[in-house]
Amino acid sequence: MNPNFEALIFLLKSCKSTRHTKQVHTLLITNGLLNFNFATPFMWNTLIMAYSQSTAPHKTFSLYTQMLINDIHPNNHTFPSLIKASPTLLSLRTIHGHIIKHGLGLGLGLDDFIQSSLIQFYGDHSEIEDAHKVFNENFGPDIASRNTMLNACFRNADIVSAENMFNQMPHRDVVSWTTMVNGFTKNKQYKKVMDFFGLMLGSNVRPNEATLVSVLSAMANLSCLDEGQACHGYVVRNHLNLSANMGTALIDMYAKCGCINEAMQVFSMVNVRERGICTWNAAIMALATHGLLDQALELYELMQKAKVRPNSVTFVGALSACARGGLVDKGLEIFGSMGQLHGVQPRMEHYGCMVNLLGRAGLMDRALELIKDMPFEPDCSVWGALLGACSVQGDVGLGEVIGLCAIEAQPMHCGRYVILSNIYATAGRWAEAAEMREMMAKRGIKKVVGWSRIWQVA
Structure with a gap:
C-alpha cells in the first residue's frame, strides 16, 4: 500500500476540526489518491467519517454523492457516518432508503451499527414508531441495538415499552441496567429507579459511575439519606x-x-x-x-x-x-x-429571582417595573415569586389578584393555594382562607407522601 496513503489516512482519522479535515482532503487529491483507479470504499468511508465528526455535514453528503458517481459502492461502514451527519429527518429518510436499496436494511442483513444509528436518530427526533420498525427489522439484534432502543423509548416517554423490552432481553449488561435507571430518573419515576437499582445489585452486575450518578439523583429527590450514604460508601470502598x-x-x-x-x-x-x-x-x-x-x-x-x-x-x-x-x-x-x-x-428563572429579591425587600413597584420590562411574557414562576413577596409584605390586594391568576395558570400547584390561603388568613379573611383549602381538597391536590426502603450496596 502507498505509504503516503497510510500516513494521510492516519491524519484523516486524527482530524479534530473541519479545517484540518479539508487540509488532509486536499493532500489526498493532490497526491492522486482520489482517482478512479485507486479509490476504495475504505478511503471514501474514512473521509466521510472525518467530515461527519466536524462541523461540515453538508460536505459529508457531497462526498457520498461523489462516491456514487465514481461507482464506488457504499457498505455497512458508510452509512453510520451519514446517519450521524443528517441535519434533518427528511435527509435521514433519504439515507434510510439508500440503505435498503443497497441491501443493508432487510431482515438478517441489517447491520448492527446501522441499526443502532437509525434507532438513535429516530428516537432523538421523536419518531419512536419508526425506531420500533427499524428495531424489528432485525431478527437477532445485538445488545447494543437493544440498549439503544431502550434509550429511545425513554427519550419519548414510552416507559411501558422500555420495561417490556428490558424484561425480554436474553442478556443485560451494565449499559442495559444504567439505561433503565437513567431513563426512570429523567422521567422523574424515582421509586422505579430504586426498584431497578435493587434488582441490579441482585443480578451481580456492578454499577458504574453513570449508574450511581442517576441513582444518587433519585435519592436526592426522595431525600433518601441512608441509601445515599450507602452509595457514597460504595464509591469509597471501590476506590472510584x-x-x-x-x-x-x-x-x-x-x-x-x-x-x-x-x-x-x-x-x-x-x-x-x-x-x-x-x-x-x-x-x-x-x-x-x-x-x-x-x-x-x-x-x-x-x-x-x-x-x-x-x-x-x-x-x-x-x-x-x-x-x-x-x-x-x-x-x-x-x-x-x-x-x-x-x-x-x-432567562425566566433569573427574572423570577430578581422579582423575589425586590418584592421581599418591600420594593414592589420596582418588582412590577422589572416584570414590565422583561423581553418576554412572564410565566407562572415569575408570578409565583411576586405572590410570595405579597405574602411576606402582607399586600392582600395585589396578592389576591396575582394569586387567583397563578391558580388559574397552574390549577394543580399546591403552593399557589397555600400562599393565597395564608395571605387571606393573615388579613383575617378566614372564609376565603378556608375556601382555598376546600378548593384544594375538591381538586384532589395533596402533598407528596414520604417513603423509605432498605437495601445494601456491597
Whole structure:
C-alpha cells in the first residue's frame, strides 16, 4: 500500500476540526489518491467519517454523492457516518432508503451499527414508531441495538415499552441496567429507579459511575439519606474516582437530605482541576438553599478567581442567595453583570429571582417595573415569586389578584393555594382562607407522601 496513503489516512482519522479535515482532503487529491483507479470504499468511508465528526455535514453528503458517481459502492461502514451527519429527518429518510436499496436494511442483513444509528436518530427526533420498525427489522439484534432502543423509548416517554423490552432481553449488561435507571430518573419515576437499582445489585452486575450518578439523583429527590450514604460508601470502598459528575451528584444528594456539612466536605474532596461548572453550581446552590448566604456568594467569587466561567445555573444560585438575604444591591450588581461581563442573557428563572429579591425587600413597584420590562411574557414562576413577596409584605390586594391568576395558570400547584390561603388568613379573611383549602381538597391536590426502603450496596 502507498505509504503516503497510510500516513494521510492516519491524519484523516486524527482530524479534530473541519479545517484540518479539508487540509488532509486536499493532500489526498493532490497526491492522486482520489482517482478512479485507486479509490476504495475504505478511503471514501474514512473521509466521510472525518467530515461527519466536524462541523461540515453538508460536505459529508457531497462526498457520498461523489462516491456514487465514481461507482464506488457504499457498505455497512458508510452509512453510520451519514446517519450521524443528517441535519434533518427528511435527509435521514433519504439515507434510510439508500440503505435498503443497497441491501443493508432487510431482515438478517441489517447491520448492527446501522441499526443502532437509525434507532438513535429516530428516537432523538421523536419518531419512536419508526425506531420500533427499524428495531424489528432485525431478527437477532445485538445488545447494543437493544440498549439503544431502550434509550429511545425513554427519550419519548414510552416507559411501558422500555420495561417490556428490558424484561425480554436474553442478556443485560451494565449499559442495559444504567439505561433503565437513567431513563426512570429523567422521567422523574424515582421509586422505579430504586426498584431497578435493587434488582441490579441482585443480578451481580456492578454499577458504574453513570449508574450511581442517576441513582444518587433519585435519592436526592426522595431525600433518601441512608441509601445515599450507602452509595457514597460504595464509591469509597471501590476506590472510584470522585469526578465532577460523581461529586456533583453527592453534593446534591447530601444538600437535599439536609446535610450541608457533608455536601461541602465532598466539594472539598473533588480535585480542583476536576471541578466542572456543575460541581461549583451544586455547591453554591446547596449553600444558598441552607441559608449560608455569605458562603454561597464567597464561593461564587472564588469560582471566578479559579477561572471557571459562570453559566445560567450559577446565576440562579447567586441570585437566590441574594434574595434570601435581602441583598438588593448585590443582587442588582450580579444581575447586571450577566450579559455585560459574562455573556449570559437573563432567562425566566433569573427574572423570577430578581422579582423575589425586590418584592421581599418591600420594593414592589420596582418588582412590577422589572416584570414590565422583561423581553418576554412572564410565566407562572415569575408570578409565583411576586405572590410570595405579597405574602411576606402582607399586600392582600395585589396578592389576591396575582394569586387567583397563578391558580388559574397552574390549577394543580399546591403552593399557589397555600400562599393565597395564608395571605387571606393573615388579613383575617378566614372564609376565603378556608375556601382555598376546600378548593384544594375538591381538586384532589395533596402533598407528596414520604417513603423509605432498605437495601445494601456491597
